[in-house]
Amino acid sequence: MKLATLKDSTRDGKLVVVSKDLTRCSEVGHIARTLQAALDDWAYVAPRLQQVAIGVESGSQPTMRFHEHDAASPLPRAFFWTGGSGGFSGPRDSLSLVEGASDIAVTAQLALITGDVEAQVASADAKDAVLLVLLASDISVGEGRAVSTFSPVAVTPDELREGWNSGDLSLLVRRNGKAFDGGSNGKQEPASVIAAAAALHPLLAGSIIGTGLGKTEGALSIGDTLRIEMNDRTGHSIFGAIEQTVKTRGK
Incomplete structure (x- = not known):
């Protein structure tokens, strides 16, 4: 599973799941708004993020283009x-x-x-x-x-x-x-x-x-x-x- 943080108006940005080839991503604010929030409850959140990652690869999950220039440090x-x-x-x-x-x-x-x-x-x-x-x-x-x-x-x-x-x-x-x-x-x-x-x-x-x-x-x-x-x-x-x-x- 690959994760990134996109820049927004907040200090901690917003968490996305990224495709293996780094071309697409899916927003996961309904699971965890930020990476830190995901880490704080990893045992519960990680399996849900993994399901999104599977959907990103299979095409069943809505995605948008991932641009590395839009990313903060994770x-x-x-x-x-x-x-x-x-x-x-x-x-x-x-x-x-x-x-x-x-x-x-x-x-x-x-x-x-x-x-x-x-x-x-x-x-x-x-x-x-x-x-x-x-x-x-x-x-x-x-x-x-x-x-x-x-x-x-x-x-x-x-x-x-x-x-x-x-x-x-x-x-x-x-x-x-x-x-x-x-x-x-x-x-x-x-x-x-x-x-x-x-x-x-x-x-x-x-x-x-x-x-x-x-x-x-x-x-x-x-x-x-x-x-x-x-x-x-x-x-x-x-x-x-x-x-x-x-x-x-x-x-």
Whole structure:
């Protein structure tokens, strides 16, 4: 199942179910108005969303065209993000930095959205807390983190099939159309990174955890265009693309 948040007049946007090929979507406000609302009652809501997803693929569900440019980050704001706190930019929004910004860097990786997780949870129990997977981008300026962004679409782990966390799916990061030199950190068990994040305090449903999977880092300059995506084993985009141009604020 693939989920996205379309921008509207509210902070948290509106939840839609997206087709596997990322071309169509169906509004699901009658089930859950926002992704956070869905995560808060996942055991009840997820099966209903899954039925919509089946209908989207079969043609029995009303749909409209899905445009990645209309999407916010799936969770426009989150209770917890290992890359920092606060709201997030949209995956196609410009990256507006302060005048004179230098030492601009990007870190891209796979991230997880969790359900509720108890503090000091055992790794064996933490695996079931993975509800959704998405791409994450962190932009830092100097020593401080400036902007975090997530892919247009978040997907349930079953969309990635078995072994998705073994590093066999490549994260594609390009600056001005050219690939960054970067590489995977190797195997990272989702359960272990969740357990580490919950070592000192519980995690609320809707927490986002960076995995380090496919982690790529590189330098950026004002005017650069950054594109981050991941394709499945047949070459099709899984999450849609983060594509942003670095600009000076006000220009």
